[in-house]
Amino acid sequence: MSVYPAAQPHTAEHETPGLPLQSRYLMPITGRPPQVFVRGQGSLLWDDRGRRYLDFVQGWAVNTLGHCPPVVRQALAAQSATLLTPSPAYFNQPALNLAERIGYGSTLNQVFFANSGAEANEGAIKLARRFGADSGRYEIVTFHGGFHGRTLACMSASGKAAFDPLFEPKVPGFRRARLNDIDSVAAQITPATVAVMLEPVQGEAGVFEATSGFLQQLRTLTADAGLLLILDEIQTGVGRTGSLWCHTQAGITPDIMTLGKGLGAGVPISALVATEQASCFQPGDQGGTWCGNPLMCAVGDAVLSTAARPDFLARVVSVGAYLKERLQSLSSRHGLGDVRGRGLLLALDTGGISAPQVVDRALEEGLLVNAPRKDTLRFMPALNVLESEIDELVGILDEIFG
């Protein structure tokens, strides 16, 4: 109960049946089901009525190690008893450790920490504009279907059709090409172009992969034209697709990479990572009160110490192959569509069946999944999900499609 009087009399029009009463104080930025989640462990969640759910959303591809993993709890407990924030104007040991862990042995070795994916991408856009400033270049080629976050510049960079009419005027300087179509990229390059920016797998669009061949073509094209290649690995990074960063599977290195989501495994931290040549911020260009705070960096360091291990990544590949195979046989049993994606970022086309309706049914059956499109289900489980949990998922979906 709040100690404050209600701001408005509680009338029926403020109340949606089943929703928590206090929800009228939250801005309705998305439709939410009535459940209030109170506890999580591994691949399981519980609501305030004690009901158990199998979670294949995992904080939106965030919980690398499942809910409340010991690694994260220990890092939070130890760091919160030691040092929370000395200010980003001073060094702290966890930020130094995490920057080294990301950059060590790689040409992508200049790191700026931020708090959300959008903030890391905003930093990447600024870095590219800084890079092109001397030559008057500022345009960035991005992609139809791309998603880069919800700041004004990131929405402008995104290729999500629903964003097009919103918050006009957009930030100028973005031109859109088509994924896996190198000619469409070349056609958008002008004398003002400074960079090409994309996700190695378009997650929010419905799990559409940039092919390795396309990423290699982009690397060649950008290098030849003196452009930066920016990879948004906020969803694909930190083991999600079976390698620590997705781009290594194509045998390329971008000039700039952004990380978010899985890096904190449930807590907010993101990173902008650049090569020394691309890392051109001057003191004063970039910063933020919480950027590189020791509490979140200690968690990021603990997460990477697990997720970067070869045996951990090898298991993501094998369990991802298991999930894909189970989804493919589910699809053929029920006459559904394609299974797409890599590692543990997978999608299933539902054919003529409404994916949002499947999501609603699944919630009733105690399963959380996501529908990024009307005809697509997306699966983004914990990277340490068990085969038995995958079997349970497929069992529930079998009943729903039955």
Ligand SMILES: *Cc1c(COP(=O)(O)O)cnc(C)c1O
């Ligand atoms: C989630 C996501 C973002 C935005 O991250 P936020 O933390 O929500 O700001 C950006 N790019 C990609 C590819 C994402 O999946």
